[in-house]
Amino acid sequence: MKLRFHWAFLLVAALVPVVGLFVPAARSLGELLRPIFIMAILALGLNILTGFTGILNLGVAAFMALGAYAYAILTCDIYPFQFGFWPAVMLTVLVGLLAGLMLGLPTIRLRGDYLAIVTLGFGEIVQDSLKNMDVITKGTQGINPLPGPTFAGYMFRSETYAPWYYLFLGFLALVVLLNRNLQRSRVGRAWIAIREDELAASCMGVNPMKMKLLAFSLGAAQCSLAGALWASFLGSSGEPGNYDFQVSIIALCIVIVGGMGNIAGVLLGALVVVGCNSLVLETFTNFLKAHELISSTNVYTAPGNWKYMLFGLALILMMRFKPEGLLPSRQVKAELHPHEPPPS
Amino acid sequence: MSLLQVDKLTMRFGGLVAVDAVTLEIPPGEIVSLIGPNGAGKTTVFNAITGIYEPSAGGVRFAGHETRSEFCGSVAVLLLLTGFLTAGALILLCNIESLWEVVITGNYQYRQVFQWKPANIAFTTYFSENSGTRLILPAVLGLFLGLAGAWAVWQRSRRAPEVAAHAGIARTFQNIRLFNQMTVLDNVLLGMDTRLQTRFWHAALRLPLFWRERREATSKAIEILRFVDLDREVNQLAENLSYGHQRRLEIARALAMQPKLILLDEPAAGLNPAESQALMELIRQIRERGITVLLIEHDMQVVMGISDRIAVLDYGEKIAEGTPAEVRANPAVIEAYLGKSDAST
Secondary structure, three states, X not given: OOOOHHHHHHHHHHHHHHHHOOOHHHHHHHHXXXXXXXXXXXXXXXXXXXXXXXXXXXXXXXXXXXXXXXXXXXXXXXXOOOOOHHHHXXXXXXXXXXXXXXXXXXXXXXXXXXXXXXXXXXXXXXXXXXXXXXXXXXXXXXXXXXXXXXXXXXXXXXOOOHHHHHHHHHHHHHHHHHHHHHHOOHXXXXXXXXXXXXXXXHHOOOOHHHHHHHHHHHHHHHHHHHHHHHHHHHOOOOOHHHHOHHHHHHHHHHHHHHOOOOHHXXXXXXXXXXXXXXXXXXXXXXXHHHOOOOOOOOHHHOHHHHHHHHHHHHHHHHHHHOOXXXXXXXXXXXXXXXXXXOOO | OOOEEEEEEXXXXXXXXXXXXXXXXXXXXXXXXXXXXXXXOHHHHHHHHOOOOOOOXXXXXXXXXXXXXXXXXXXXXXXHHHHHHHHHXXXXXXXXXXXXXXXXXXXXXXXXXOOHHHHHHHHHHHHHOOHHHHHHHHHHHHHHHHHHHHHHHHHHOOOOHHHHHHHOEEEOOOOOOOOOOOXXXXXXXXXXXXXXXXXHHHXXXXXXXXXXXXXXXXXXXXXXXXXXXXXXXXXXXXXXOOHHHHHHHHHHHHHHOOOOEEEEEOOOOOOOHHXXXXXXXXXXXXXXXXXXXEEEOOOHHHHHHHOOEEEEEEOOEEEEEEOHHHHHHOHHHHHHHHOOOOOOO
């Protein structure tokens, strides 16, 4: 059996901390991988919507924010709930499911661009609400400090490295498994059929509203899981501004660059987009500064500050030359290059 | 009793009357053709039967029932649930901050035990004071909004294609509408969707039912593909099939629904004579499986060759109906197709 890219990715990722015991460089790589795992979970949530079902969602950061705040309220000791990590994460996923359902129910009949605008608005509304409900959310301070997760009596501390790494990797593997199971089943088939031809799908007895709603709430649940994990890692819910439009766009970037509708592609996309942002550009900037090729006070010449422009450029180039993404699903590839013979 | 009754069906689009009081009766087990010049309203009749259009007047009854979802207990529960959910959300939205201050912040000191009892009392007193604006108004408004919204959505989705599909009506399309980027097998499996019992959680957790049903469904799908002679193309993408094969795959996908009635919209369009012959044979075999066939077709050889009865539409009106021989001899039909002849009369 051919080893699929996503399983290979998870396997190799599982070995990184082990290598890190001997090679110090692997440790800093591993530290970098943790946010990548979280972004990958977020992007996989978006992939259910945009990749499988063909619904453009420009507000996934809102679900991430809801997840982060729900987790923070449930665990922080300034509030009386003080759940442990595991029940809090489960409840957060439930909150995400409900939030997706509540947003989806009235809006799911909108088509294409109109729904995208609604999700964009939802993203802004959630951010503003979190900012203004400061009795509950502490406004722009965010809710903190949050206790670290515990696992079988072991307490995660912020300075430890490997436990967090495996925690996130474990969740990512779980999400990948869930998405793959759904993709290769009646559910995924119906989602893809709706993306291809909604009318034909409904004439075959698929209820498009129901399936879209399912995609909406599952995607939202995964995004809020990403939010909860991120909050537990930071030890704070973060401020509402952390979950702005840019986060949604980066998630979309990951899905598009990696390959819409393909789980392995999304993982690769997260690696490339987030990795490029935090590794390549940072290193390059530091290198230039160290050799005094650019001034360390002039913000305009540092490549790290050009990241959104570079993302935009990358998106344009991708759309022009490789619209199906780096690692496309067979289906999407056929969709975008209709006249080429398929690989046999 | 007839399987499908189209009763004085009228479709108006703005000022245009596309279908005007057409009545059709399709008895079970027959092959009935719907013919007529281009723009006569044949496909519109199909769309009304399959629930894509809501009839402007008249109705469609299938196996004795309207092809729309009936109001039943589970719908009522769903409507009420949406209503209560909206009401709850609205109450929360109106009060959340002050409620939080009174109940949570007021009864919890940092790292002290939370005072459940006073919190409970604070909660009740909060809503009993000013209950009009705090509780009753948002509750009533939310209940009304939720119920009205859900009712409107339900009303609009009563006559939907999926409802007709669940009732047992399958169809193919005039301009082939396959899921091009899915494999041939997946196309057929999607057609089987209404017959599957697997639910979302079975698939997510790979419960035994999922495996069993996948095995059964796949072998059934391959059996259907063998029936339409496509079993060598199982793993091809649908769009890579030749035109004639795509037509067959559409029929296979419709058959996978195990329908009582199949609507074929110009199945012979674009086929060569040999393929048309094979198609006629296939349609006969479909009938032998106990499936009633209603087809739209322009190829008169096919129509005359296999139809038990033929209905003729022209400008949205039914101008003739009968056996092939009767229809062929009907002057109104000849006029609709060839125009009026002044010399012969």
